[in-house]
Amino acid sequence: MIKTDDLGIKFKMEKRRRSGALAFLLERSRKQRRPNGEFWALRHVSLTVERGETVGIIGSNGSGKSTLLRVVAGVYPPDEGKVSIDGEVSTLFSLGTGFNAELSGRDNIYLDGIMIGLTKNQIDGIIDDIIGFTELGDFIDMPVRTYSSGMRARLGFAIAIRADKDIVLIDEIMGAGDVAFRQKAGVEMNRIIGEKTVLLVSHSMDTIAQFANKVIWLNKGVMAAMGEPKEVIEQYLAASKVKKAPTIIE
Amino acid sequence: MWYIVKFQMKAENKNKVLGFLWSFLNPLLLLITYIVLMQIIFRRGGPQFPILLFIGLLSWTWFASSLIRSVSSITSKMGLVKSVRFPLAILPISGIIIGFFDWLFGFAILVPMLFIYEASFTVNILWLPVLLLIEFIGTIGACLIFAVLGTYLADLDNIIRFLIRIAFYLSPILYSVADTVPERLTTLYMILNPFAGLLESYKNVLVLGMPPNEYALVGAAVCVVLFVVGLWYFSRNEYRLVKAI
Numbered sequence: 269m270i271k272t273d274d275l276g277i278k279f280k281m282e283k284r285r286r287s288g289a290l291a292f293l294l295e296r297s298r299k300q301r302r303p304n305g306e307f308w309a310l311r312h313v314s315l316t317v318e319r320g321e322t323v324g325i326i327g328s329n330g331s332g333k334s335t336l337l338r339v340v341a342g343v344y345p346p347d348e349g350k351v352s353i354d355g356e357v358s359t360l361f362s363l364g365t366g367f368n369a370e371l372s373g374r375d376n377i378y379l380d381g382i383m384i385g386l387t388k389n390q391i392d393g394i395i396d397d398i399i400g401f402t403e404l405g406d407f408i409d410m411p412v413r414t415y416s417s418g419m420r421a422r423l424g425f426a427i428a429i430r431a432d433k434d435i436v437l438i439d440e441i442m443g444a445g446d447v448a449f450r451q452k453a454g455v456e457m458n459r460i461i462g463e464k465t466v467l468l469v470s471h472s473m474d475t476i477a478q479f480a481n482k483v484i485w486l487n488k489g490v491m492a493a494m495g496e497p498k499e500v501i502e503q504y505l506a507a508s509k510v511k512k513a514p515t516i517i518e
Numbered sequence: 519m520w521y522i523v524k525f526q527m528k529a530e531n532k533n534k535v536l537g538f539l540w541s542f543l544n545p546l547l548l549l550i551t552y553i554v555l556m557q558i559i560f561r562r563g564g565p566q567f568p569i570l571l572f573i574g575l576l577s578w579t580w581f582a583s584s585l586i587r588s589v590s591s592i593t594s595k596m597g598l599v600k601s602v603r604f605p606l607a608i609l610p611i612s613g614i615i616i617g618f619f620d621w622l623f624g625f626a627i628l629v630p631m632l633f634i635y636e637a638s639f640t641v642n643i644l645w646l647p648v649l650l651l652i653e654f655i656g657t658i659g660a661c662l663i664f665a666v667l668g669t670y671l672a673d674l675d676n677i678i679r680f681l682i683r684i685a686f687y688l689s690p691i692l693y694s695v696a697d698t699v700p701e702r703l704t705t706l707y708m709i710l711n712p713f714a715g716l717l718e719s720y721k722n723v724l725v726l727g728m729p730p731n732e733y734a735l736v737g738a739a740v741c742v743v744l745f746v747v748g749l750w751y752f753s754r755n756e757y758r759l760v761k762a763i
Contacts, residue, residue, distance in 0.1 A: 279761055342603030345757050359602060366601035370529035382521045383602040 270317040276348030322466040324480030332489040355434030369413035541623040569635040574691035587613035588661035589668030610665040638727030656741025659748030708733035712740040
């Protein structure tokens with residue numbers, strides 16, 4: 269179960285983030301240092317996701333969807349409010365950004381598994397399954413930097429779904445693969461739905477409508493709506509002034 | 519922790535055709551450069567100069583390379599840091615352990631050299647693990663601090679390389695304190711550079727068969743303080759770091 273109560277995540281907003289020490293000194297001496305603004309990536313978010321639910325998260329770019337997943341993954345501690353997570357969280361690898369590009373796919377599976385708290389023996393037990401699912405073939409022993417984005421997505425999805433954790437976070441991984449992979453991923457999703465708690469971020473309303481039993485619409489860090497997938501998607505599309513839901517040609 | 523070190527080493531070594539061989543070649547080539555520079559060009563140093571130099575270089579390189587690694591240790595793993603929750607201190611500390619493996623490779627070259635240059639083996643060699651532990655603790659402290667600063671300040675990498683270069687010449691690596699620093703200034707020098715005592719001690723216990731330099735105590739004290747401050751500073755900033763990258 270995932271429960272947030274008045275959750276807020278705040279970022280410092282500087283004109284130039286991560287500027288250098290040299291810039292710091294120069295600007296200070298010239299009294300040019302700009303006041304640091306604050307920016308709430310998420311605010312007043314109160315939600316409850318029961319065990320076994322599949323919740324879709326929608327919203328325009330920068331609305332806080334990925335931030336919310338990172339909070340659930342434990343990466344960002346709340347600046348405001350409370351978060352309680354009951355259960356172990358699988359990896360959040362949105363399009364495989366967490367991979368070490370120099371290591372092979374196989375090594376990345378191990379590294380990843382260890383990071384989310386699996387033991388080497390546990391990974392040994394599931395690695396063939398994961399590799400089989402990715403259909404990467406010989407590429408599994410090549411450095412990840414040689415992978416296409418679709419291949420990374422396959423690897424990320426396969427690990428997230430086969431790690432057998434209670435809570436599965438999926439951030440746009442579904443959209444990147446080819447048709448065959450999407451179908452395969454769909455089958456896999458249906459298998460875990462009801463069994464695991466799933467948070468699914470996607471811009472594809474079809475994907476959301478297909479899998480989610482509840483949808484959260486985030487708008488500028490605030491929860492604009494939560495409820496029945498159909499209703500929330502309609503509200504969101506109406507607000508985004510999209511006349512018709514974009515359809516994916518399969 | 520062990521796996522992260524292992525995988526990071528794998529990632530770093532895979533780029534190199536010679537792989538592990540470089541871990542031997544790097545210190546050796548560096549050593550040869552300085553021997554040519556000091557003994558042939560400047561005509562400095564006694565008969566045991568190469569071995570004393572090598573010991574200094576090894577210990578120094580461990581510290582310096584760890585520090586340089588630590589500056590970018592967190593930003594370079596941005597994807598991972600933003601995806602999974604784990605104690606971020608693992609990142610700079612794994613860099614130190616990788617540096618220690620390089621030290622071990624260097625030590626493998628050092629051992630035959632100790633025989634060639636007729637080092638005096640005494641019971642004082644037992645101090646070596648103690649010295650290494652002190653250096654390890656101090657390096658952890660320094661690296662934790664610089665891992666935080668390096669995440670906030672993008673140009674710290676340039677600054678740290680410059681500072682390390684200066685510190686290198688200020689430390690008794692290319693020279694020994696007894697030969698170079700005037701006697702009346704020795705105390706001042708050893709206190710201003712708390713690591714000088716440690717570097718001298720490495721030479722004492724390995725080559726000269728003497729106990730550690732008394733000023734190593736200053737170095738040890740500074741290392742313990744660094745360690746405590748580093749841990750405190752890092753844990754205070756750990757969560758802010760995730761948002762800063």
